[in-house]
Amino acid sequence: MVKLEFIATSVKTICGLAFLVGLLLFAAACKDSTGSEKPSTDLPEYTVLSLDSLKVLAREKVEKVKNDPQGRYQMREVFYKKYGDGKFTEFGFGNSELAFLKWETRDLLNPPDSVPAGSPWWRAVNLEFIYWSELAGLIFSSGLEGSDTTELPVPVVFWLDFLEKPSSGNWYKAHNSSIISGYGEFAHLAQKEVHAEQVFINMVLYRLLYAQAMVESEHFAFGKLGEFLANPSGLAVDFIVNDHFFYPTTYPLTSEEIDIILGKVHSIGEVEVHFLDDVLILPHLEELYSTAAEINRSPRLLHFINMGKPIYPHLN
Secondary structure, X not given: OHHHHHHHHHHHHHHHHHHHHHHHHHHHHOEOOXXXXXXXXXXXXXXXXXXXXXXXXXHHHHHHOOOOHHHHHHHHHHHHHHHOOOOOOOOHHHHHHHHHHHHHOOXXXXXXXXXXXXXXXXXXXXXXXXXXXHHHHHHHHHOHHHOOOOOOXXXXXXXXXXXXXXXXXXXXXXXXXXXXXXXXXXXXXXXXXXXXXXXXXXXXXHHHHHHHHHHOOOXXXXXXXXXXXXXXXXXXXXXXXXXXXXXXXXXXXXXXXXXXXXXXXXXXXHHHHHHHHHHHXXXXXXXXXXXXXXXXXXXXXXXXXXXXXXXXXXXX
């Protein structure tokens, strides 16, 4: 009797071990060669995995949130939960983008039939930006990134570089090349904005390019210290977009906000803006744009300035 119980116990133990080994093998199969979990493709089973089909799917995804500012934000949260390489924070390298996007969702991205209506320019640039990164995410998760992608737009190539090897430098190249592309594509919409808004759009761009120069340790952007200060996984952007002297809180702009942007307000906040823009950035604008055009493989950026001054959207 004791012998039968011993045999039964042994069989149970062996089965249990086999089951455990099976689970371990299954888990190992879900890992890639670096030991990280393979990202979900988010693709329907019937989808034919071709670049053209992924372009269609990416466009369909972003069109669903075209008139949904919070939907845009949630889509980017999902993206960075999966690809942000968050070691210490939930969204990792996506922290800066999400902070800025939260600022945009206040009014800028409102649908055309909202009160107030959003900005056609801001809506278009943001949606195209999301499209490039979502397309790269689909290509990466589908396994097509190793195929011939020489015809891909520069922003998608840089997003694929970031997904393959997340880093501050790779994130800025992906992000900024996408933004520069949007600026160029939708300049005609920016021309419909009021003058102060056009001035502010230029401020947004050269501040963004300067942050990238800091990460690239350019000599005019704090050198090595800049890499730490402008890390996109940090909280600097979240802090600055909540300072109304740097970023207005409404769209369309109020008369007070117009005065702030045009430098007609005298206060401590305006001194801070003056120091960042007029002292640190604008004296180096030619070098900044030239360097950024090369780093981001975006020569059209050089058409956004003339004689050392920002002129967008009236391109030279």
